[in-house]
Amino acid sequence: MSAVNARQVGLSVGADDARAPRLRRRRTWSPIRLSIAIVLAATYLMPFAFMFATALKPADQFLTDPSAWPRSLSLEHFRYAWRNAELGNGLRQSAIAVGIGVVLCCAICSMAAFWFLRHRGRVASALLAGFGSLWILPQVVWLIPFFLVLTTLNLTNNIFVLGVVYGTVFAPGFIWLLWAYFLQGLPPDIIEAAEIDGASLFQQYLRIALPLSKPALGAVAALTFVFSWGDLLLAVVLLSDPDQFTVVPATAILSGRLGSGVQATTAAAIITMIPPMVIFLIAQKAIVRGITGGFSK
DSSP, X not given: OOHHHHHHHHHHHHHHHHHHHHXXXXXXXXXXXXXXXXXXXXXXXXXXXXXXXXXXXXXXXXXXXXXXXXXXXXXXXXHHHHHHTTHHHHHHHHHHHHHHXXXXXXXXXXXXXXXXXXXXXXXXXXXXXXXXXXXXXXXXHHHHHHHHHHHHTTOXXXXXXXXXXXXXXXXXXXXXXXXXXHHHHSOHHHHHHHHHTTOOHHHHIIIIIHHHTHHHHHHHHHHHHHHHHTOOXXXXXXXXXXXXXXXXHHHHHHHHSTTXXXXXXXXXXXXXXXXXXXXHHHHHHHHHHHHHGGGOO
């Protein structure tokens, strides 16, 4: 190594050593940052804490002072909500519909995104823009004619049809997400080598694109689950039999019944929101990797 190169290496090492304390200071939590984080976390968590306190508070304490924290805990409202809203059946129906929607949405989005990746042109660009416009179109615009078509075909009040609807309704926006991931995350050399070796378009998708897109597919699956689980409008319009209701409409009907107070409705809402919260907490890293992974090679 020449003297000039050695001096340059020494200067770079010295600069790194000089920057190291500054980097450590930036990563250290100051009292101000800690205070801001505590305030933000408390602002976000307080409504959930109040919900649990309301649902777990005995009825006599709630009637005496609804805003006070409970002196004792009771599960009577959870039992009432589970029994009168038939939340067990609602959870099962939601699991069926949302499961179908997640699988179908991942399949549609991944195949469509890879097709757009391999086909460049005005027609493909127009179709991709059309999917984007469908995503931003409000549901109330197309829901009534869509309901009339399904009624004519005798496809309403069917939990499997609702799952197919979930898989297709949320697909247009996620096609853009996977297309951006494929555009930046798939090495073009591998695709070209597979094409030269005689692999068909479906083989390229199945053997190359699909295994390399697991982070993005995880994000699509988790977001589709959360959006579908919390849906009320589609479920209410397409399902009329209470035995077919998913968990969100069942909770909504409980809130309108006489004798079902605020505490029972709050307990039902807590039961309803537990599955998407668990899925989101488990898949939050996959969501971040899937969304940001396509923006850098």
